Amino acid sequence: DVCSSDLEIAKRMEKICPDAWFLNYTNPLTKICEAINRLTSIKFVGLCHGILAGKHQLSQFLEMNEEDLEVKASGLNHITWFQSIKDKNTGEDLYPKLKSR
Structure with a gap:
């Protein structure tokens, strides 16, 4: 799955740095942000060029x-x-x- 590595990072962040922001600058941007939103409690923003x-x-x-x-x-x-x-x-x-x- 294209989101698995980003999701793994976000899940690690929940344990290590739960107040940190996940800054996503990779594609598929919308799908990754949706997965992080639905499956973690991490704050995030998706950035596009x-x-x-x-x-x-x-x-x-x-x-x-x-x-x-x-x-x-x-x-x-x-x-x-x-x-x-x-x-x-x-x-x-x-x-x-x-x-x-």
């Missing part, structure tokens, strides 16, 4: 440096919603520019 990859793609679409973008985003394992896309230097809302492309 999707927002960073999306920001990189936005910078290419907008022909801007990635460092000049300010985004607010949320999502679920590779599914990202950008609530806000702004020019970090001017505060300009970049959604209209993105939609015009």
Whole structure:
């Protein structure tokens, strides 16, 4: 099972460090988080690189440096919603520019 090693770590954490957080940055992210939630008492968070990859793609679409973008985003394992896309230097809302492309 793809979750067995992560689940084994979480179960060890219950004994060794029950107040620690399990930070999951591996796939299948949702399945691993669900298993840890259902089968252990460990606090956890699942982290996905999707927002960073999306920001990189936005910078290419907008022909801007990635460092000049300010985004607010949320999502679920590779599914990202950008609530806000702004020019970090001017505060300009970049959604209209993105939609015009």
